[in-house]
Amino acid sequence: MDKPAVPLDQFVLKVHSRCDLACDHCYVYESADQSWRDRPLGMPDEVISHTAQRIAEHAAEHRLSAVQVVLHGGEPLLAGPGRLRSIITELHSALRGVCHLDLRIHTNGVRLDRTCCELFAEFGVKVGISLDGDRVANDRHRRYANGRSSYDQVVAAVTLLRTRQYRHLYAGLLCTVDIANDPMVVYEALRALEPPRVDFLLPHATWDDPPARTPGRESQYADWLIAIFDRWLADERPIGIRTFDSILSTLAGGDSATEALGLAPSSLVVIETDGSYEQVDSLKATFDGAPATGFDVFRHALDVVARHPGILARQQGLAGLCQTCQECPVVSSCGGGLYAHRYRSGSGFGHPSVYCADLLDLINHIKRRLPEVNTERRPVANRDLSDDEFGDLAAGYGSAAAIAKLMEAQHILCRAALAAIYQAGTSTPAVPAPVRAALHSAWSALTMTDRGRPDAVDAVLAHPYLRVWAVRCLEQLKGMGSGDPADPATDTRLAGDLNHLGAIAAAAAVCAGYQVEADITVPVLADAVHLPTLGRLVVSGGSPRPECQEAVVSIDGKAVSIRIADDCWEMTSADLRSGEPCAVTTFGDGGSASWQPVRVLKANGLRVALEDTDPYRDCHQWPAAARLAEAEVAQWQRYFQDAWREIERHFPAYAPAIAAGLTVLMPMSAPPPGRDISAAARHAFGAIGTALPADATTLALLIMHEFQHVKLGAILDLYGLYDPADHWLYHAPWRADMRPLEGLLQGTYAHLAVSEYWRTRQQITVGQEAQVAGERFAFWHGHTQDAIETLAGSGSMTPLGMRFVQRMRLSAQPTGAGPAPGNGTAG
């Protein structure tokens, strides 16, 4: 008996049924199924609206939290930007308040230009591009009808997608395997384009029409893929490769990321330009009419389609496979391969894949190499550090270039988080409608500034507390589920947090000197309106505003006005950017208001924000200080200048990283007498929280110590150094309580710098001061060495993590035995 139907949550929309290329390996036009000949060119309005409604109904009925829709063809960009806009808008409006919409487009890339990218940026549409490798590989099949190459246009499209403005839309590359191509050349050509992910697709084939092979070589496709796998592994998996990642995941008991492998049920349906529902496209390779279901969006709900025998057949897991596959030792990773590849006329799909020998070899090869795989490489790893940069950081130091790469990776994470907040915030039913509307207009304002002045948006997004805010929003949105209304307190907190996107958009527009046509809603927190990186408007007196949690910001290029209920204050945007107190003009009964700029500390070319205004800064394990008086700022400035002079002069191996990456000092409340307080925050790259210590020398130590945490946090965002499943607690010699592995790693890395600080102080001071420094050096150095050995012996460091620990160990060798600071190489 068949298992019950699985709800459908992946929809491929054929928005245009023709193509501007004529690839000879195309499964749409060159396969057994020729149904495209009778379809309309484009998707008419009524098909689009019925499709969107069907998806929304189905998602609501099954309480789906998200659906994925892929705009496909033929070539979807032939539909043109106007048509694509109406399709995207229709989908968004049908699914708003129902579930999250993960919208993608798969294109051949030849028409992808800035206009398209702007449209996709506006709606967060991710772009996948087909490219078969280098020019030779690509030109082998992917040509125009007259034989002309498409290569240069496609690479230009990928280059556009890789620009800072659009990089967050870049989903990856789809490469159809041809064993006539050199696998290493293909891999290197694709890797050079820095795709977040590559999909290697086996050419469609069946037992009737088997893949091209050299006679006697039954697993030539496995050989081709294994050559790439081995290089990819040696390169430490610099990009995602879906085939390999899926096999690694299924071998570890996880899910496959592709329908071509594994036993997970398929939940995908295709909607053709005439509104017909079809099964997966790859069935076109089997026989004419194979993908047809006989259903369409006008007459049939998706529940009906989900029960179609052809779709049910791809949801049966092990039970749906032939006897040979069921008994196969790698079946949980292979799953019998792609459904279409099992076909033989006369007996249908009850066979192993026509690529069986290849799949078996490939999976067994990966299984053998499993112990060498670092399974924790992060998805932003294409900001890779070189071996030297990695080794230098692991030794405790770090060059400006290495820090720039860490910052770039943080920037990508931040943009991705922002897009995720917009997507989830506007499509989660429990988010109140006015908040969703405010999110939408804030997003429009932000993307408008991003189009003209991405540097202004980048400057705001680089603020350390922006990611702190983003993580907080995403956690709340995730906790809300798909439909239940939130309680009022959650509502208020979430509304305030989500409205902060307006504050980000307003700050970016002010930085760019832009006019914003729509008013932007921003939160009012503790009687202040915050513009991140710039400062805050603090309102007092005037008419009572007990209920007001929102303000409206209007920007006309020169003037910025902020309204709360009937009260209004105006400033000039140049004044807001100056970092100085500025005049505030009051309209109505607004009472007094003052602009509190973010002040800047300066020292020998270094500029660091003294951040005492941002509403998300209080995340450093010790309370943030209130706004500092001018006299206190002057004292910070003196200490900072002296501390930086000390770091530059006596700690030249640590200075370049700090100079490149420290952007914020966040004053903390005064600690008990005799204690120094400082802390980094895991998601606030570039920020150090500290209470002002007794002297500048101590401030230098606190900066060096905390910036180690800043660096290591960013490294851990890029690389898996330890097993996250390790839940043991470890002895940290400098603490009474036991620490988790990451806590021990963080402390050890920080104390490399602390040891270095005291060692140097011992050398540059005399008498009692030198004696105290010597004692402290012995204390921290001994503890750091002990902790390094605990890490090394934990059994939970990844191979890359062990390299990191080994490099720390070298650096922490007794004085004089370690390598020269700043000249570290990979261990």
Ligand code: SF4
């Ligand atoms: S670009 Fe895609 S749809 Fe167009 S001919 Fe090539 S494979 Fe077929």
Ligand code: SF4
């Ligand atoms: S390797 Fe061959 S026999 Fe084993 S599951 Fe895959 S297709 Fe079936």
